[in-house]
Amino acid sequence: EAQVTQNPRYLITVTGKKLTVTCSQNMNHEYMSWYRQDPGLGLRQIYYSMNVEVTDKGDVPEGYKVSRKEKRNFPLILESPSPNQTSLYFCASSTGTGRYEQYFGPGTRLTVT
Amino acid sequence: QQPVQSPQAVILREGEDAVINCSSSKALYSVHWYRQKHGEAPVFLMILLKGGEQKGHEKISASFNEKKQQSSLYLTASQLSYSGTYFCGTADNYGQNFVFGPGTRLSVLP
Numbered sequence: 001e002a003q004v005t006q007n008p009r010y011l012i013t014v015t016g017k018k019l020t021v022t023c024s025q026n027m028n029h030e031y032m033s034w035y036r037q038d039p040g041l042g043l044r045q046i047y048y049s050m051n052v053e054v055t056d057k058g059d060v061p062e063g064y065k066v067s068r069k070e071k072r073n074f075p076l077i078l079e080s081p082s083p084n085q086t087s088l089y090f091c092a093s094s095t096g097t098g099r100y101e102q103y104f105g106p107g108t109r110l111t112v113t
Numbered sequence: 114q115q116p117v118q119s120p121q122a123v124i125l126r127e128g129e130d131a132v133i134n135c136s137s138s139k140a141l142y143s144v145h146w147y148r149q150k151h152g153e154a155p156v157f158l159m160i161l162l163k164g165g166e167q168k169g170h171e172k173i174s175a176s177f178n179e180k181k182q183q184s185s186l187y188l189t190a191s192q193l194s195y196s197g198t199y200f201c202g203t204a205d206n207y208g209q210n211f212v213f214g215p216g217t218r219l220s221v222l223p
Contacts, residue, residue, distance in 0.1 A: 042215040098142050098208025099162055104154035
């Protein structure tokens with residue numbers, strides 16, 4: 001089954017404790033992206049990757065890091081989480097930008113206290 | 114810049130029609146539409162491309178006015194299952210810089 005998986009689905013952590021949210025897709029997609037979703041603001045792009053070893057900032061990259069060492073994986077790293085990073089996070093993948101649909105993972109609800 | 118969506122929210126009775134609008138201040142290559150149900154991931158509905166090509170859902174239609182950088186999603190004879198938040202997403206004239214709008218919450222009542 002074609003899918004995007006994220007782990008963990010739920011995470012409660014404390015300020016400053018480094019964490020990683022994993023994302024993996026099995027569709028051989030080149031394009032992968034991370035979004036955060038907050039009430040009233042829609043889905044805002046954090047980082048995206050056009051291919052292995054190619055990543056770029058989205059609209060809200062501050063406080064986040066990503067890496068793309070393999071085509072299927074695109075982890076999101078919060079080096080020093082803060083309460084304003086409490087949000088619902090979605091990973092997505094696609095054949096490319098512009099003319100192709102994005103497939104979303106199930107989401108990770110992160111709470112930083 | 115994030116596209117603008119209108120209305121922010123709409124309530125319908127089953128069988129009624131609705132239109133959701135999306136507009137951008139920039140020249141666009143494509144407009145995407147997604148629906149998200151509460152607690153779930155967004156699901157793809159349609160893509161409208163510059164030049165008139167469309168891909169997507171059989172029962173939902175949409176239009177794309179390239180000159181005005183506007184798109185509209187048409188939901189006819191709405192069903193209870195249409196309830197959710199609808200997002201448009203736009204890619205710029207080079208097919209890059211994809212950005213979602215803030216969403217339109219649609220509630221269909223029996």
